[in-house]
Amino acid sequence: MSNHFVVRTQAALANQQLQSALAKAGGGFVARRQAAIDAVDDFELMRDQAQAVRKKSLADLEIYLAYFEQQVEAAGGRVHWAETTEDLRRIVIELCQQANAKTIAKGKSMVGEEAHLNQALEAAGMTPWETDLGEYILQLAHEPPSHIVAPALHKTKAEIEQLFKQAHTLGERDLSAVKAIVDEARAVIRERFLKADVGITGANMLIAETGTAVLVTNEGNGDLSACLPRTHIITSTFDRVIPTWEDASKIIRVLARSATGQPITSYTSFFSGPKTAKDHDGPEAFHVVLLDNRRSEILGSDYREMLHCIRCGACMNHCPVYQTVGGHAYDSVYPGPMGAVLSPLLRGYNQDYELASASSFCGRCEAVCPVRIPLPKLMRKLREQEQSVVPPGLLQKFALAGFTWLANKPGLYRRLTGLASACLHRLAGGRGRLHRLPLASGWTSVRDLPAPQGGSFQSQYRRAGSAKKSAGK
Amino acid sequence: MDSQSDFRTRLFAKIAQANGKQSLPENLTASFQQLINGTKGQQSGLAPIADCLAAFKENARLAACELFEVISLSEINTLLSERMPAGANLMVSPQPALQPCEWSVATTDNAREAQWGLALAEIAIAETGSVCLHSEAVATGLLYLVETLIVVVQQSQIVARQEEAWQQMHIGTGQRPRALHMITGPSRTADVEQMLQLGAHGPREVLIFILAN
Numbered sequence: 001m002s003n004h005f006v007v008r009t010q011a012a013l014a015n016q017q018l019q020s021a022l023a024k025a026g027g028g029f030v031a032r033r034q035a036a037i038d039a040v041d042d043f044e045l046m047r048d049q050a051q052a053v054r055k056k057s058l059a060d061l062e063i064y065l066a067y068f069e070q071q072v073e074a075a076g077g078r079v080h081w082a083e084t085t086e087d088l089r090r091i092v093i094e095l096c097q098q099a100n101a102k103t104i105a106k107g108k109s110m111v112g113e114e115a116h117l118n119q120a121l122e123a124a125g126m127t128p129w130e131t132d133l134g135e136y137i138l139q140l141a142h143e144p145p146s147h148i149v150a151p152a153l154h155k156t157k158a159e160i161e162q163l164f165k166q167a168h169t170l171g172e173r174d175l176s177a178v179k180a181i182v183d184e185a186r187a188v189i190r191e192r193f194l195k196a197d198v199g200i201t202g203a204n205m206l207i208a209e210t211g212t213a214v215l216v217t218n219e220g221n222g223d224l225s226a227c228l229p230r231t232h233i234i235t236s237t238f239d240r241v242i243p244t245w246e247d248a249s250k251i252i253r254v255l256a257r258s259a260t261g262q263p264i265t266s267y268t269s270f271f272s273g274p275k276t277a278k279d280h281d282g283p284e285a286f287h288v289v290l291l292d293n294r295r296s297e298i299l300g301s302d303y304r305e306m307l308h309c310i311r312c313g314a315c316m317n318h319c320p321v322y323q324t325v326g327g328h329a330y331d332s333v334y335p336g337p338m339g340a341v342l343s344p345l346l347r348g349y350n351q352d353y354e355l356a357s358a359s360s361f362c363g364r365c366e367a368v369c370p371v372r373i374p375l376p377k378l379m380r381k382l383r384e385q386e387q388s389v390v391p392p393g394l395l396q397k398f399a400l401a402g403f404t405w406l407a408n409k410p411g412l413y414r415r416l417t418g419l420a421s422a423c424l425h426r427l428a429g430g431r432g433r434l435h436r437l438p439l440a441s442g443w444t445s446v447r448d449l450p451a452p453q454g455g456s457f458q459s460q461y462r463r464a465g466s467a468k469k470s471a472g473k
Numbered sequence: 474m475d476s477q478s479d480f481r482t483r484l485f486a487k488i489a490q491a492n493g494k495q496s497l498p499e500n501l502t503a504s505f506q507q508l509i510n511g512t513k514g515q516q517s518g519l520a521p522i523a524d525c526l527a528a529f530k531e532n533a534r535l536a537a538c539e540l541f542e543v544i545s546l547s548e549i550n551t552l553l554s555e556r557m558p559a560g561a562n563l564m565v566s567p568q569p570a571l572q573p574c575e576w577s578v579a580t581t582d583n584a585r586e587a588q589w590g591l592a593l594a595e596i597a598i599a600e601t602g603s604v605c606l607h608s609e610a611v612a613t614g615l616l617y618l619v620e621t622l623i624v625v626v627q628q629s630q631i632v633a634r635q636e637e638a639w640q641q642m643h644i645g646t647g648q649r650p651r652a653l654h655m656i657t658g659p660s661r662t663a664d665v666e667q668m669l670q671l672g673a674h675g676p677r678e679v680l681i682f683i684l685a686n
Binding site for chain 2: 021024025028029041042045046049058059060061062063064065066067070071074075080081082083087091131132133134137150151152153156157160178179181182183185186189190193194208209210211212218219220221223224226227228238243244245246247249252260262263264265266267268269270271272273274275276278279280281282292296297299300304
């Protein structure tokens with residue numbers, strides 16, 4: 001894949017299946033979120049409460065995090081600390097080996113995706129089974145997710161049907177109905193829950209007061225992965241810790257409404273430690289693996305508010321850029337506006353800085369963010385930072401130096417811009433638009449350039465001012 | 474493991490520094506309790522819900538639950554004999570309140586052989602039509618492996634909002650079920666072209682019996 005966003009978008013725009021999938025998904029998310037918000041009286045208050053929880057959780061994070069660890073251990077579990085994605089892979093593999101694991105049922109985990117955990121588990125001789133339908137489809141297709149809530153959003157039904165027919169040896173059958181696809185996945189994956197040695201899930205939140213991992217799902221695969229295998233491993237990051245169950249409720253209220261337009265998902269589950277003598281079932285071992293991967297640097301930087309993110313995906317559902325090119329064009333597990341901020345901060349790849357330029361700054365991402373993260377402001381900051389990380393090319397340098405010189409000479413600037421607009425006006429003739437212009441084919445190949453009509457803003461302002469004066473006399 | 478504990482030390486130092494602090498407090502528990510004093514045990518601060526029963530019913534229906542209001546548990550038998558297919562097994566959670574009943578259908582103790590499950594909720598939440606069940610009372614398999622899940626809710630157990638549910642269940646430091654499941658309607662997925670399909674990995678149907686006080 002190209003290192004350049006613009007090149008990747010060309011392929012996305014030309015991909016008709018992707019464009020058809022995006023068209024089907026996009027508007028639905030927006031309409032469902034709006035309906036869910038209209039159905040309650042106090043959504044803005046819910047947002048204020050959720051934002052306040054994220055803010056206070058980070059303000060005393062070291063205390064909440066230490067208390068969380070203490071409580072996980074009090075419940076009989078263990079917390080593990082991973083500085084890098086490589087550390088996370090190593091720790092998870094060691095835990096799986098301790099459990100003598102051959103097979104692993106996996107719930108959806110963005111941290112697992114961030115660390116490319118599946119490939120590492122396979123390389124270590126184990127078989128990871130994705131159990132979330134979207135993730136399962138992508139595992140069959142050998143593709144990364146393109147959306148943080150709906151990972152297979154870029155796949156059409158026809159493509160999924162094809163993948164299932166290739167992967168499952170069930171003979172000729174009709175998979176044209178969505179129900180048939182879902183039922184087939186249910187039957188195949190059901191056996192895997194029952195057979196898996198280890199279950200790996202993510203966590204939407206970690207509650208300090210009881211050492212609890214909160215898991216929000218619709219399919220029920222998270223609960224089955226967490227409770228049926230002998231070992232439950234949770235892959236998450238340290239910044240997910242919040243103080244209390246009351247605080248968790250504040251996040252839960254805005255999460256599903258913003259993500260899928262549901263008041264709440266079918267399953268919101270709270271897991272604390274391994275099976276006790278009082279339990280009917282549950283895992284014998286309970287591990288929480290917490291990844292840093294530069295988040296501790298974000299905490300001490302101007303980008304701290306990015307750690308408020310609760311991963312609802314509303315920003316990408318409302319982003320005109322994401323809706324046009326899809327998630328894969330971002331070449332990161334975190335796409336859309338939140339990904340444009342998070343990807344360069346987590347990975348430090350130079351090419352990630354250009355993602356912040358993939359924005360029209362329309363501001364919808366900030367307007368819909370349930371915890372009011374100022375995404376455009378953070379993207380603007382990244383654009384500024386890009387200048388020092390990725391030095392501009394010679395042409396850009398000369399152009400900027402030339403403009404600076406000219407802008408410092410107002411008389412010359414006025415004369416030159418006046419001359420330029422008069423030339424363009426004449427070139428356009430009576431049509432008022434330019435169909436073709438040398439050196440500007442990037443613009444004119446897809447749309448006409450409107451030609452200036454009359455003088456510049458400054459000259460018109462001056463004229464209007466003197467007209468007012470003479471009218472006043 | 475040494476490198477892990479080194480990193481843990483460095484991480485806590487970095488977080489404290491980012492928060493303008495020197496180090497962790499000497500008495501962690503006291504500091505934590507002091508920090509949560511302001512919010513622990515508080516109500517939601519949202520608009521009051523006047524009629525919890527009505528709100529619970531409305532929201533549970535929106536989440537695709539079927540609702541029945543009964544005065545005795547034995548009324549469940551009527552539905553079982555009408556709706557449970559021949560050859561299907563019912564798994565009844567071994568909760569004391571469900572034991573005195575005689576069930577009119579075949580039962581099993583093994584979740585893997587059960588197509589129908591029956592359990593009693595600890596508590597129900599009006600704001601979303603959710604029921605809460607935990608691992609000390611009910612096996613996970615019963616809640617997630619069956620095709621049809623029946624949950625009995627005592628009307629007096631319906632609270633307005635989540636915060637009240639946590640408080641009534643006395644959840645807090647040291648007090649925690651291993652797993653608490655807040656269930657709102659049947660299992661579902663929209664991973665195929667964002668078209669909603671009920672019955673992903675868990676129950677295809679959730680039937681709620683509200684037992685009058």
